[in-house]
Structures are given as structure tokens and as C-alpha cells.
Amino acid sequence: MINDLYSRLLKGEEKLSVIGLGYVGMPIAVAFARKLSVIGFDINESKVALYKKGVDPTREVGDEALKNTSVHFTSDESELKNARFHIVAVPTPVTADHNPDLEPLKSASLILGRNLQPGSVAVFESTVYPGVTEEVCVPILERASGLVCGRDFKVGYSPERINPGDRVHRLETVKKIVSGMDEETLDIVADVYSLVVGAGVHRAGSIKVAEAAKVIENSQRDINIAFMNELSIIFDIMGIDTKSVLEAAGTKWNFLHFYPGLVGGHCIGVDPYYLTYKAETLGYHSQVILAGRRINDGMGKYVAEHCIKSLLSAGRNPRDAKVAILGFTFKENCPDVRNTRVTDIVRELNEYGVEPLIHDPCADPDDAKRLYGIEFCGLNEISGCDAVVIAVAHDAFRGMSVGDISALFRGEKGVLIDVKGIFDRDEYAAAGFDYWRL
Numbered sequence: 001m002i003n004d005l006y007s008r009l010l011k012g013e014e015k016l017s018v019i020g021l022g023y024v025g026m027p028i029a030v031a032f033a034r035k036l037s038v039i040g041f042d043i044n045e046s047k048v049a050l051y052k053k054g055v056d057p058t059r060e061v062g063d064e065a066l067k068n069t070s071v072h073f074t075s076d077e078s079e080l081k082n083a084r085f086h087i088v089a090v091p092t093p094v095t096a097d098h099n100p101d102l103e104p105l106k107s108a109s110l111i112l113g114r115n116l117q118p119g120s121v122a123v124f125e126s127t128v129y130p131g132v133t134e135e136v137c138v139p140i141l142e143r144a145s146g147l148v149c150g151r152d153f154k155v156g157y158s159p160e161r162i163n164p165g166d167r168v169h170r171l172e173t174v175k176k177i178v179s180g181m182d183e184e185t186l187d188i189v190a191d192v193y194s195l196v197v198g199a200g201v202h203r204a205g206s207i208k209v210a211e212a213a214k215v216i217e218n219s220q221r222d223i224n225i226a227f228m229n230e231l232s233i234i235f236d237i238m239g240i241d242t243k244s245v246l247e248a249a250g251t252k253w254n255f256l257h258f259y260p261g262l263v264g265g266h267c268i269g270v271d272p273y274y275l276t277y278k279a280e281t282l283g284y285h286s287q288v289i290l291a292g293r294r295i296n297d298g299m300g301k302y303v304a305e306h307c308i309k310s311l312l313s314a315g316r317n318p319r320d321a322k323v324a325i326l327g328f329t330f331k332e333n334c335p336d337v338r339n340t341r342v343t344d345i346v347r348e349l350n351e352y353g354v355e356p357l358i359h360d361p362c363a364d365p366d367d368a369k370r371l372y373g374i375e376f377c378g379l380n381e382i383s384g385c386d387a388v389v390i391a392v393a394h395d396a397f398r399g400m401s402v403g404d405i406s407a408l409f410r411g412e413k414g415v416l417i418d419v420k421g422i423f424d425r426d427e428y429a430a431a432g433f434d435y436w437r438l
Helices: 005-010 025-033 045-052 063-068 077-082 103-115 132-145 183-194 207-238 242-249 271-281 288-297 299-313 342-351 365-372 402-406 425-430
Strands: 015-019 038-041 072-074 083-088 120-124 153-157 176-180 201-203 323-326 357-359 387-390 415-418 434-437
Touching: 005 083, 005 183, 015 025, 015 077, 015 103, 025 038, 038 077, 045 072, 077 083, 077 103, 083 103, 103 132, 120 132, 120 183, 132 153, 132 207, 153 183, 153 207, 176 183, 176 207, 183 201, 207 242, 207 271, 207 288, 207 299, 271 288, 288 299, 299 342, 299 387, 299 415, 299 434, 323 342, 402 425, 415 425, 425 434
Parallel strands: 015 038, 015 083, 038 072, 083 120, 120 153, 176 201, 323 357, 323 387, 387 415, 415 434
Antiparallel strands: 153 176
16 A cells, blocks of 8 residues: 555655644754655644745744745645645643643644545654554544545654754754554655654654653653752752762763753653653552652742742842843743743742843743743843843853843842853852852
């Protein structure tokens, strides 16, 4: 049924589609377009319009690459009928009570199913718990298309490994896990991805193995960061600088280099809940994974509370204090504010009657306003502060001098909360700041 699909893709006789053009899907579409005929589909018409103009709001491939790509961007789902190899790359968030939210994935499966043609291969990249591809997505595809999986179409799973803002670990340079419902599907999925992934592919033994591999990658990082955050809390009580401890311990050859910080974004702070949810349905309650999540989810509150305590120690009433937060995105040098944990700092400061000024040179201000009701200010609008929180390690902040930071405060130096420890502790302490970092 699909044994010659790969050769037909290479000859341009068949097209490849990418469904979902965000931080994951758009780079995939652009990469494949260098080799194949590609349809890039997204339900967001305004996003598609930007892509057609050569504007990359994600900054993942850049405006120039978009202007020169041959991807056919569209929000017309019927055009998916013209493709035979489909890649689904939509978000898989969690709900407010930390349960998997599969609605975007179900919606994408329904759209694909309505337009799925016999002889097609559908590959899912969205992060899920083991079993979702075959137990949730396939039935939707079958109902919407009237086709039978295994007879009329095949499915595979290849978890995304996009790291937003990372210029080193890219789609092309990171080994890709691939899987298929059978050997024939696995072969074509591996061959197709090998066209753009220079680092090669790893053939997983089954779709569930590939799904499980993805969900534990970020769970592992989450647990390790949680350990660092807990150490930070302990060492702070002891009056020991955590960064200095980690630098000393890091001289051992097998020490793992993780650091404390806010854990946001669409992967590390989300994926563990997919695994623990599935475990709960099978009667097992996670111990280590959820403990790590509790610690990491509480770090924004912890940072804000330390800011308040420092103001009080300096004899300043928090309600009358002027506080600024530099950085709002979920990670450095990235415009995405979705799932940022800086909101936890803002929320906790609000509990103490503090309305902080917020500045971020990288963030999308429209998203911040739409998602959180927060409006940014310019750096030149920040002065006379009693406390400044450097919440995100943007390069723009790393380049600031002691003089630049001093200009943000009123006459006497105030409280400087350097969440990621991007500045020299001794230099700022010597300059008169009440300096603190995780």
C-alpha cells in the first residue's frame, strides 16, 4: 500500500503535510521543503498570513528562511487531501488541575481524518503518554475518514525534540526517534526523517516505546532541576551560596550539571503530568515525579517571598515599594510567554500589594496581554526602584553593567534578585546591593 510512497515523495509526485505550525511544526515544514513538496497547515489564519509574508514570530528559522522557503502555507484544511505523508505537531498542554489536555491533538486528528486519503501515512510528534497515538488518535482518524488503519492508512510516532531558542540543538543535529505500527511503516518513517535529520534516526521497538521515551526525557530534567531547587532552599537557610556549591561539586567528572530556576514552557513543566496521569489510571501513584513537580511549581512563590522579606529587612514597606521584573518569557532569548512561571512571581507579589513593572525585550507583548492581561514597559521607564527581579537570563540582561542596573534604583542601592545568577555576586554586593540568587 505504501511501499513506494517514499520514492513518490522524492520525485514530487506526492506531498508531505505538517499540521500545526508553531515552534515545532514550522521548522519541520521548512526543513522538509528543502527536499520535498510541503503543505504547511495551521488553523490560525493570522499566523499563516505572517508566514506567507516571510515573518517568523517564533524566531526559530528566521524571516529570511521563511521568505525563501517553498512551503505552501494554508489554513484551508481541504488542501491536506493533496498530501500522503502527514506530520501532526500540535501542542499537548495540561489543564488547570494538571491533567492532560488532548483537545488540540484530537482536533488535529479530526481535521486530518476528514481529509485523509487511502495510502497515507500519519506521523504524530506531539508529546503524549504511552498509548495515545493508537488508542486516541487512530479511532478519530478512522471515524472521520471512514478508512481502516492498517489497511487503508498507516500511523507512526516520532517525538519532537525542538528546543526553542537553541541554535545548537536543532532538528537537523539531534538524533530523531522514529516508530511505526509495523515494519513497513517504520521503514518509510525512518527514510523520510533521514532526509532532514543529519544526526540520524533511532528506530524504537514500538509506538508506545517512542511515546514513553519522549515523556521521560523531560521528566528526568524536571526531577534533576527540582533537586537543585531544593538544594537552593536548603543552602539559603544555611547561608551558603548555591552557585558556589555547584561550581565546586561540578569539578567531579560524573557530576550532573543542572541548576536551580523557574521551570516553565511546554515540555519540562508539562510532560511529567502526562506520565503520572497514565500511571494513576493504572493504579500507581507517582512519588518522585510529583514531588519534583511540587518543588518546581513553588519556586516563583519562593522568589517573590524572598523579595518581600528583603524589602522588609531593608525597612521598606512592600506596599509602598517600587518593584520591577526584567524578563517574562518561559526561557531566555525566546519570545514565547506561554506557560511562563514568571507569572507566579507576579501573582505572589500582588498578594502583598505590589504591582511590579515588567519589561521583556524578547517577549511577544500581544501574547502577554492576551494570556495574562499584562502590559510591558520600556527599560527607560524603569527608575527609582526599591527592588529589581532579573527573572529570565536574556542576553540583553547579561550585557548590563553595574551602572545600568544602578540606574533602575533610587538613590541608595536596593534589593537585586538575580534568579538565574547571571551577575557576579561579589561585584554587586561590593557595589552596595542587597544581592540574592537561587
